[in-house]
Amino acid sequence: MARTSESAGPMKKAVVIGGGLHGLSTALHLQRTPGWQVTVLERRHVGRHSSGVNAGGVRRLGRDLREIALSVVSAEMWAGIEKIVGDDCGFRATGQVKVAESPADMAKNEARVAAVKALGWSHEEVVDQAEVRRLLPAVAPHVIGALVTRDDGSADPMRTVMAFRRAAEQAGVRIIEGVAVTGLRATADGTIIVETDQGGHEAERVANCAGAWATRVARMVGEEIPCGVKASMMIVTERLPPFCDPTVGATSRSLSFKQVANGTVVIGGGHQGVNDVAAETSTVLFGSLAHAARISCELFPVMKGARMVRSWAGIEARTADEVPIIGESRAMPGLFHSFGFSGHGFQLSPAAGAAVAELLARGATNLPIAAFHQDRFTRAA
Amino acid sequence: MSEVDILVLGAGPAGMAAATEARARGFSVLVLDENARPGGQVHRAVEARTVKDGQDRDGAKLAAAFRASGADYRPDATLWAVEPGGKVFWSEGGAARSISAKRLILCAGATERPVPIPGWTLPGVMTVGAAQIALKTAGMVPEGKAWIAGQGPLLWLYANQVVARGGTVQGVIDLSPPGGLARAAWHLPNALRAPEYLVKGLAWQQRIRNAGIPIRRATRLVAEGDGRLERIVIDGWSRPADLLLLHDGVVPNTQVTRAIPGCAHEWDAGQRCWRPTLDEWGNTTVEGVLVAGDSGGIGGAKVAALAGRLAAMEAARALGRLTVDQRNAEAGRTRLEWKRQRAPRRFLDALFPPLPEAAIEDSTIICRCEEVTAGRLRGAVALGCLGANQTKAFTRAGMGPCQGRICGPAVHGVIAAARGVDPAGVDPFRTRFPTKPLTLGELAALAS
Amino acid sequence: MFRRTEPTDCTISWEGRDIPARAGESLAVTLLAAGVTAFRQTPVTGTERGPLCLMGACFDCLVELDGQQNVQACLAPVRPGMVAAMQRGARHFHQSEDAA
Incomplete structure (x- = not known):
């Protein structure tokens, strides 16, 4: 049986299954907790699926x-990501804007701001037509306002994955790529053996950050967690002159629209392709992707002549309520789940990783994750 | 029209033959081709030219039969996506269209292997294949400070065509690695099953010498100039130049097949390129998708036309028009000739192995679109990138509008050489639909 | 560079000057025959480029043709009187496209 080589001393061992952003963030935070040695097991390569292409x-x-x-x-x-991983990850706080296309949209946004304020948060605000046109000079005339968070923004996903990888490795995390987990087994002395196609890894704690494949890991310990899969499609265009700083969505239509620093525009919004989880592939459906193109052209008429140069779909786990699953396994103590981010886990990855690392290290965390336990699905079922 | 029996991509020799054969068997056939006229690369503009040689005769015959076949032929039509189940998308006349096909026969031909020498991005540096297109479609021949460099049969063929049309070049720079004949001799007996190729090859070089064009062997070639090509440096010897035509053989155009989920590809160690995994009828590993001609492995125009017919016969079997026995019986002669025409291939492959990627200098641009050098690719490998898809994410090599069409083989070879591993073990670019850019407006129109 | 061995039958406009052409041939070939090798400036560094492959693969022959940007000159058949210019950098927005 393969053992981690850094076994000298009283270090406790943890294994993180999955080399996506959540796995890397969890590994980084746990490795920085004194007394822990973390190994990440990744079946393909780091950032292979949603993490690198969202x-x-x-x-x-x-x-x-x-x-x-x-x-x-x-x-x-x-806001301080460079202090955490030594790289700015391409993060720019250029704002997030959800445009309103009708009075009904405006009313919906007003209600939303009220609901968020009632919880004590003030980062969301409603702006009028003049302000939305100041924020988005190229937006279509029918847009009458927007819901805005001014200091939200966007980052470069692949650069972020690589920065977390580098930081994790510098902290001492072992990342093993090209290794597939085949089973999990509890030992008599309370540890877990993570079995792979290339030998086993013994650990005190294991994190299941396997994304679209995480329910399979849960099933290995006899735990059935209801969770689906999505393959959100994305479009990237040729380079265009700078015309749009914020990331743009729509109040009542599915869109995510962002011009990145090199001038290309990345368009998504949850339009679904076809996925094949077993084959680890996903397929773009153009009839469906056409809706993302149509919404983009209607909100930004300059986009009609822009050329689309690529499209893709990234496979990701989706829960029934589109909110993640974070919590200890009910079948195997010491195993903690963190998956099902449902296509919007990128922003959450630094804090979720810190929370899961605390769960692994001391079984509890003060970070606000109580609402995410899988019990909400399994108890109801 | 929302459905067709057989959709053929490409109107080169394979596509024309496949479409003609399929029509003869009573199928509805739609042919999409990016060019304005049938012929593909080798028979480009063959209908408009006076027939000069055997190759022209073959092409003219294929084109005439194709025109008369009754296939729905769409020139200036660019296929950009194939969805599971045979739905095909293309752009034609500025509008996106789609159709469902029961069988696809993909005949996308070949592209030239890139020759990344220092300065190859300067205006005035082109490929030999490009110059041949200019010759065939517009009767243009090089003259003045023009040079040809590289290796491979097409280079010698083109130089001959130039001489025949009254053009000239300053010289042919032969960059082929030494020892080609010794390596190739092993395959000579097989090659002699179709000796016409060898006889032609030897005659080509002689005719160039007879025309007074010097042939010079060299190992290092640099293109230089301020904003455009002004001179070339041949092993340290500087000569004025305003046109440099490069060639290092051709590779299958697998842009579409690689983007189809489940369509397996394999590394061809002899031709040093990726090709789709095919059975002898052209079936890929995806039901209903067939490949014929050079896009399934380089074999040349004659092999392509024969493969196109075989693929159409197989489609006829799959669609219930022929039994297996009928197909085999009717394919008999075509199959024999297909085998004979393929015989010299290994000899040619051994004679002209591609120029070694390890020798590409760090400062030389590999990905022309995103202007990524060999050095940056090697840097990405040093950081742990194992294949072309990872170096793409790191460096943007292969992310520009050509989507890795041009640089793909070079990126792959540079990574393999930098890692010191067999190229078969290095992932090539994953391609994605749309395999050709289309406007968002075109795509948006499909939503209504 | 190149010399034509067949006659031209029309003209097109390139960067404001008339260039002899043959209807039906590709715009890229017309320009090369007239000694034009620089078709565009790249969006990455602004350096000039001309066609490499002439068969639709390389995207180095991009031009602005009759107001349409990023057109592959090698796939654009010549029509008498067509107006073409260099593609300078990335796609830019024309006045009429400006929503601001």
Whole structure:
């Protein structure tokens, strides 16, 4: 059986399953906790699926009310991300804007701000037509206002993955790529053996950060957690002159629209492709992706002539309520789940990783994750 | 029209032959081709030219039969996506269209292997294939400070065509690694099953010498100039130049097949390129998707036309028009000729192995679109990138509008050489639909 | 560079000057025959580029054609009187496209 080589001394061992952003963040925070040696097991390569190819939105705006508290912690971490991982991850606080296209949209946004304020948060505000046109000079005339979080923004997903990887490795995390987890087994002395196609790893604590494949890991210990999969499609265009700083969404239509520093525009919004979890592939459906193109062209008429140069879909776990699952396994003590971020986990990754690392290290955390336990699905079922 | 029996991509020799054969068997056939006229690269503009040689005769015959076949032929049509189940998307006349096909026969031809020498991005540096297109479509020949450099059969063929049309170049710079003949001799007996290729090859070089064009062997070639090509430096010897035509053989165009989920590709160690995994009828590993011609492995125009017919016969079997026995019987002669025409290939592959990627200098641009040098790729490998998709995320190499069409083989080779591993073990670029850019406005129109 | 061996039959406009052409041939070939090698400036560093492959693969022959940007000159058939210019950097927005 393969053992970690750094076994000298009283270090406790942890294994993180999954080399996506949540796995890397969890590993980084736990490794920085005195007394822990962390190994990340990644079946393909770090950032292979959603982590490396998502829209890069760093957004509190419009989140499920249960997610806001953790999202606010994360926002503070993003503001100082360079201190955490030694790189700015391409993060720019250029704002997030959800445009309103009708009086009904405006009313919806007003109600939303009231609901968020009632919880004690003030990062979301409603702006009028003049202000939305100041923020988005190229926006179509029918847009009459917006919901805005001015210090939200966006980051470069692949750069972020690589920065977390580097920081984790510098802290002492062992990252093993190309290794597939095949089983989990509890030992008599209370540890867990993580079995792989290349030998086993013994650990006191294990984190399941396997994204779209996390329910399979849970199933290995006999735990059935209801959770689906999504393959959100994205479009990237040719380079365009700078015309849009904030990341843009729409109040009653599915869109995420962002011009990145090199001038290309990245368009998403949760339009679904087809995924094949077993084959680890996803397929773009153009009839469906056409809706993202149509909404973009209607909100930004300059986009009609812009050329789309690529499209893709990233596989990600989606829970029934689109809020993540974070909590200790009910079947195997010492195993902690963190997955099901449902296509908006990028912003949450610094804080969620810190929370899960605390769960691994001391079984509890003060970070606001209580609403995310999988019991909310399994008890109801 | 929302459905068609057989959709053929490409109107080169393979596509024209496949479409003609499929029509003869009573299928509805739609042919999409990016060019304005049928012929593909080798028979480009063949209908408009006076027939000069055997190759022209073959092309003219194929094109005439294709025109008469009754296939729905769409020139200036660019396929950009294939969805599971055979739904195909393309752009034509500024509008996006789609159709469902029961069988796809993809005949996308070949592209030239890149020749990344220092300065190859300067205006005035082009490929030999490009110059041949200018010759075939507009009767243009090089003259003045023009040079040809590289290796491979097409280079010698083109130089001959130039001489025949009254053009000239300052010289042909032969960059082929020494020892080609010794390596290739092993395959000579097989090559002699179709000796016409070898006889032609030897005659080509002689005719160039007879025309007074010097042939010079060299190992290092640099293109230089301020904003455009002004001179080339051949092993340290500087000569004025305003046109440099490069060539290092051709590779299958797998841009579409690689983007189809589940369509397996394999490394061809002899031709040093990726090609789709095919059975002898052209079936890929995806039901209903067939490949014929050079996009399934380099074989040349004759092999392509034969493969196109075989693929159409197989489609006829799959769609219930022929039994297996009928297909085999009717394919008999075509199959024999297909085998004979393929015989010299290993000899040619061994004679002209591609120029070694390890020798590309660090400062030389590999990805022309995003202007990424070999040195940056090697740097990404040093940071742990194992394949082309990871170096793409790191460096943007392969992310520009050409989507890795040009730089793909070079990026792959540079990574393999930098890692010191067999190229077969290095992931090539994953391609994505749309394989050609289309406007958001075109795509948006599909939503209504 | 190149010399034509066949006659031209029309003209097109390139960067404001008339260039002899043959209807139906590709715009890229027309320009090369007239000695034009620089078709565009790259969006990355602004350096000049001309066609490499002439078969639709390289995207180095991008031009602005009759007001449309980033057109592959090698795939654009010549029509008499067409107006073409260099593609300078990335796509830019025309006045009419400005929503501001």
